[in-house]
Amino acid sequence: MFEAQTFEEIMDRMLSRISADIDTREGSVIYNALAPAAAELAKSYIWLDTVLELVFSDTAQGEFLDRRAAEAGIERTAATKAVRAGEFTSGVKIPAGSRFFVDNLYFQYTADGTLECETAGEAGNANISGQNLLSLDTIPGLQKAIVKEILIPGREEEDDNNLRERYFTRVRREAVSANKEHYKQWAEEVDGVGKAKVFPLWKGDGTVKIVVTDAKLEPASDILITKVGDYIDPEPGQGEGQAPIGAFVTVESAEWKEIEISASVLPEINSSIDQVKDEIEAGVLNLFKKMAFEDNVIRLSQINNIVYNSPSVSDYSDIKINGLAENLVLDDIEIPKLRQVTIVEQTR
Template identity: 60%
Template sequence: SAVWSVEVSPEGIRIPTGSRFYIDNLYFQYQSDGTLKCETSGSIGNGNFAELPLLSLDNIPGLESVIFEELKIPGQEEEDDEALYERYLMRARREAVSANKAHYKKWAEEVEGVGRAKVFPLWNGEGTVKVVITDGNFDVATDLLVNKVQEYIDPVPGEGEGQAPIGATATVESAKWKDVEVSVSVELKMDYSLEDAQQEIEEKIKDLLKSLAFEENVIRMSAINDILYHADSVSDYADVLINGEAKNLPLQDIEIPRLGQVNVIEQA
């Protein structure tokens, strides 16, 4: 379920945990940490609600307004059969056992709101593990989500109070953005405009970059070329550049790609 931070007025007013609020046919419950959690699971709770007010369904003396601030944990749809099968295979093959790398990855991805996790053993000496996560949209995770994973895996370093064994110190962090710019000159197919090509290419590159998050450490020219080759609006293309260069763009281990500007120029 989606979790939002909110601005409450007047500041400091006490809102009982479990109080219910309403907007656009959706109900949200107030959590003990001061956030609102959507009662309907899935991406429907990720709507464009920022800065919109909610209607309180409970009588809360003195409450003037509750306004959405920021989507802290994006809601996710139920996993598909392929994802479920991959989790089954990991368990059946006993890949995630005895606090190995796969086990830390499994623990992190068990936390509601986490998309993917990457594990770095011995990152800061004997007994240390770093776990880097994305949110369910394969975007950079918020502090709220990072803290949830930290609490689940290792709330008190080395004490074995979470999933991590005694003596192991786990540090959970968010992935970092790597901004990506793409430029290309195109020859348009009949009945297509430059705006059509721009929109189509942007959408397909965004989908590509999402699929690469923590799965690949490089953005390949061949993948961009494949998008352009199969684009409905493009007859021919040339001069493809990724971040100003005609070569693959490597990603650091903790980086996930984010599409910035796409420059599509019509060939003369």
């Protein structure tokens, strides 16, 4: 809005008000006297432009977006802690709150028998399954303590784009009165949930099915499914949770759909077939992450684009998804999982 208010433009306007019989050339006394003020005014206009960007929700960032969202009763989702399973000496009672250490991470044993990472965010999602835990407390009889699989992945603090999307959903009243979007909102409010999909009337009047992924956009664990159910409908049909009276909610996990990609490829000179495979795998994994519960069709054209744009690929042909040269349609509750990429090297 104020892009035209540059130092030069301001100086020209100021100097035009000076009497014609006074020297206003650059370096003159009057020019040098006005220049600092013009520079400060130009800087003020830059700040005014910035302030306008921070006022409106579609361009606000950081704490300014937080304040805008707070007007609609929405708060940025804080980072959540990873919850993992543990394996301990059989028959040994471990007090809740007992602390363990592994790979620069501290975990607390919880009342439900799981291990909660003390560090919020994705740190607790580290690849440490099977490693021995060091007990920081004296626990009689404890000889074995091993950290196991992730039950609820940790998640970083909500970014601006997600917060802005939730804000727009609220102010545009897309999620109201227990409609589909409202159930989706409730499910995704639960710590550890990534995305949710809602199926109304799936078993008759008053029934609602919610299928969820975890924060890593992978199938949810039983403990996470229970958390979602307890938050939305702890006593079916009684209206004790978020769901209204008469609504019977079923929560299920998304399911993997294993995908195999194959192609015949001619690598670039000085590029190996392993480089080609790594680049294609990375591209497909990124595509699948974006698709989870957003698009249920894996298009052959998308795989073609990934192969075509791989730096190590000179030419290619015969691209297939699960052995077929056609699009693959996923079921509504499925999320794609890359099983393998098979590359056949063409000869020059």
